[in-house]
Amino acid sequence: MFFVDTLEFEGLGNRSYLAGGPRAAVAVDPPRDIDQVIAAAAKRGVRIAYVAETHVHNDYITGGLELARVTGASYLVPAAAHVSFARTPVADGDTVTVDEGLVLRALATPGHTPHHTSYVLEEDGRGAAVFTGGSLLIGTVGRPDLVEPRLTEELARAQHASAHRLADELDDEVPVLPTHGFGSFCSSSQAEGDATTIGRERTANDALTLDVDTFVAEMLAGLDDVPAYYAHMGPANAAGPAPVDLTPPGRADAGEIAARLAAGEWVVDLRSRTAFAEGHVAGSFNFEGDGKLATYLAWLIPWGKPVTLLADTPERIADAQRELARVGIDRPAAAATGDPAAWIREGERLASFPRARFADLAEVRGRGEEVVVLDVRRDSERAAGHVEGSVHVPVHELYGRLDEVPSGTVWVHCAGGMRAAIAASLLDAAGRAVVAVDDGFDAAREAGLTVTRP
Numbered sequence: 534m535f536f537v538d539t540l541e542f543e544g545l546g547n548r549s550y551l552a553g554g555p556r557a558a559v560a561v562d563p564p565r566d567i568d569q570v571i572a573a574a575a576k577r578g579v580r581i582a583y584v585a586e587t588h589v590h591n592d593y594i595t596g597g598l599e600l601a602r603v604t605g606a607s608y609l610v611p612a613a614a615h616v617s618f619a620r621t622p623v624a625d626g627d628t629v630t631v632d633e634g635l636v637l638r639a640l641a642t643p644g645h646t647p648h649h650t651s652y653v654l655e656e657d658g659r660g661a662a663v664f665t666g667g668s669l670l671i672g673t674v675g676r677p678d679l680v681e682p683r684l685t686e687e688l689a690r691a692q693h694a695s696a697h698r699l700a701d702e703l704d705d706e707v708p709v710l711p712t713h714g715f716g717s718f719c720s721s722s723q724a725e726g727d728a729t730t731i732g733r734e735r736t737a738n739d740a741l742t743l744d745v746d747t748f749v750a751e752m753l754a755g756l757d758d759v760p761a762y763y764a765h766m767g768p769a770n771a772a773g774p775a776p777v778d779l780t781p782p783g784r785a786d787a788g789e790i791a792a793r794l795a796a797g798e799w800v801v802d803l804r805s806r807t808a809f810a811e812g813h814v815a816g817s818f819n820f821e822g823d824g825k826l827a828t829y830l831a832w833l834i835p836w837g838k839p840v841t842l843l844a845d846t847p848e849r850i851a852d853a854q855r856e857l858a859r860v861g862i863d864r865p866a867a868a869a870t871g872d873p874a875a876w877i878r879e880g881e882r883l884a885s886f887p888r889a890r891f892a893d894l895a896e897v898r899g900r901g902e903e904v905v906v907l908d909v910r911r912d913s914e915r916a917a918g919h920v921e922g923s924v925h926v927p928v929h930e931l932y933g934r935l936d937e938v939p940s941g942t943v944w945v946h947c948a949g950g951m952r953a954a955i956a957a958s959l960l961d962a963a964g965r966a967v968v969a970v971d972d973g974f975d976a977a978r979e980a981g982l983t984v985t986r987p
Contacts, residue, residue, distance in 0.1 A: 535635050535656050537710065538573050540564070544827050544856045545593055546716025550664055551577070552654055554632030559583040559609075560600060561652065561664045562712045565777050565859045567596040567603065574604075583629055583637065585609040587666025587712060588649040589616065591679045591763045592719045593859050594774045609639075613648035618773035623650060642668040642699065644692030645675030645719070647684070651699065662708045663731070669696050670714035671729045673722045674740050678756055679763060689749045696740035705732025716825065718760050757913050758929065762831035762860055769861055777858045781851065785841055785867035787878045790814060793841050798866065799834055803844040803853050804873075806954030810969055812883035814843065814876050819958035822849050824951045831860040832929045833955070839866040846870055886961050890972045894920075894944050895980040907938060907945040909956040910974075914948060921983040928952040935963050946970035946977075 537552040542564055550561040551573045558579040563570045574581050581604040584597045588611065598618055601608035609629070612622035625641035634657050642651040645667030654662045667675030674696060677688035699709075709729045713719040735741050739748055785793070794800055794816045802809050803822035813819065820830045822844060834840065840857075842865045844850050850868045857865075869876055873883055897904055906920055909928035919925065926934050928947065943960055947953040950971040957969035978984045 535632075535654065535661060536577065537654075537662055537708075538577070539710070540569055540573065541715070542859070543716065544825055545859060546714070546718075546720070546825075546828075547593065547712055548710070548715060549712065550710055551581075552631070552662065552664075553577070553579050553582075554635045556580065557582040557632045559585055559629075559631050559637055559652075560597075560606070561585045561710075562587055562590070562666060563596045563600050565594045565596045565774065566779065566855050567600040567777075570596070570600060571604070580604070581606045582631060583607050583609055585623075585637065585652055585664070586611070586614075587651060587664065587668070588646045589614050589767055589770045590719075591646075591767050592713070592717055592760070593766060594861050595770050596774070596777070598773050599776045611639075611648040611650040614646075614771070616771050616773070625650075640699070640702070642666075642695035644668060644677055644688050644695045645713075646680055647688065647691075649675075649695070651695075653703065660703045660707045662710055663699065663703060665699065665709055665711045667711070667713045667719055668692070669699050669709055669734060669738065669740065670711040670720055671709070671726055672734070672737055673714060673720055674738070674752070675713050675719055676756055677752075679719065679759065679767075686749060686753065689752055690745055692752075693740050693745045693748050696734075696738065700731055700735050700741055703731045705730060705735065707731045709734060718757065718763075718828070722755060755913070758911055758927065760828060760832040761929065762836065765836060765861055775863075778864060779851070779855055779858065781847070782842070782854065782865040782868045785869045787876055789867060790841060790843075790869060790876055791878055793839070793866065798839040798841065800841045800843065801830060802958075803842060803849055806950060806969065806971065807888070808845075809954065809958065810886055810888050812873055812885050813958075814873065815881075815884040816962045817843065817958070818962060819954050821951060821954065822853050826853055827856045827860045827862075829928070829952070829955060830857065831862060833932050834862075841866050842868045843873070843876060844868070844870050884961060886957060886967050886969065888969045888971045889944070891946070891970060891977040891980040891982060894970060895982050897944075898982070903941060905939050905941045905943045907943050907956065909945060909947050909952050916987060918984045918986055920946070920977055921985050928956050931956050931959055935959065935965075938965070942966040942968065944968045944970055946972070946974070948974045
């Protein structure tokens with residue numbers, strides 16, 4: 534009997550896998566923090582014999598090279614991938630024996646990248662599972678526009694062909710185990726559900742139900758923004774990432790926090806948006822530790838800018854440090870925990886701003902008060918409807934476009950509150966009067982606000 538253990542990384546919207554038999558296993562698309570994979574193997578009592586990459590990743594730093602080094606495993610990387618380190622190159626049809634009766638077969642599935650490779654786990658000659666990386670996902674496929682703009686349509690067509698190859702070669706009951714699609718921006722759209730099979734995808738996935746021209750046209754029309762930090766992930770993975778360092782950062786006192794802010798560094802408060810709004814260090818930014826921290830912080834921060842982390846507990850700092858290391862933000866400059874009052878110097882006061890609902894905004898507008906309504910959702914979200922008269926700057930562009938926000942008190946909203954909190958903290962740090970709308974967007978119409986389409 535074989536096993537497949539799933540390692541979920543909700544912050545990045547990805548999964549990794551450990552699969553094998555009673556003695557040996559293969560790790561597929563492992564995260565930067567490899568201790569989790571090693572622990573999973575230890576729990577199973579198996580040796581990691583192989584580490585397999587489906588592609589050179591664009592959305593996170595892999596731990597594959599280091600995991601192979603630490604465990605002595607063979608590092609399987611698609612032969613066509615341009616990398617600067619020694620590995621075991623795999624081409625279409627290549628096989629390795631993971632354990633007795635358990636074989637891993639490489640299946641070329643270009644589309645997400647030109648060299649993308651899926652891996653079929655075969656037990657006694659029959660397909661038992663397929664690790665599809667960024668190829669066939671749950672109800673969708675990996676996006677084809679992250680490599681080179683001139684290749685996008687070609688890769689989109691390749692995605693269609695690769696999906697059909699998987700469906701043609703594998704039985705309906707074979708589980709499909711993708712890396713992307715659970716919130717990752719590497720997915721062309723988000724997954725529908727938590728698990729799937731070849732048979733289910735055969736009837737539910739556009740790549741398998743639409744002709745190639747229709748599929749390509751619809752997918753390209755629906756592609757969303759690409760996080761800015763993606764530009765750094767592929768090169769780092771191709772060069773061979775350094776081992777991760779998760780030792781605790783140095784402790785920052787109030788004087789050091791103030792000095793780092795004065796130097797133009799980023800001070801990031803990981804507490805809840807409610808706590809941050811009630812009282813925070815002036816000039817600090819709010820990225821909730823239990824939100825999509827790595828995605829949005831890495832997207833907004835100028836690459837390489839030192840970052841100091843503030844949080845309620847050391848555990849929150851450790852969790853954030855681990856998540857940020859996965860996207861190449863390796864070492865916080867410093868950290869502080871505990872009571873926010875200890876983060877400011879004697880004689881200073883914590884800053885704050887109000888939170889509200891869409892009903893409050895409707896009431897203010899109803900009284901005839903002139904306020905700025907700032908929508909920080911993505912273009913695709915705004916296209917589905919927006920509050921009449923609102924200004925639009927997506928949150929990932931706001932830091933560089935603060936001067937475009939009209940004068941006056943800014944009521945900032947997103948789709949649920951998390952991104953509005955980030956935006957409110959950016960505006961507050963810039964000295965703007967701000968109200969963070971912490972509400973679901975559906976409540977805007979219910980509150981009596983006019984919601985229109987562009």
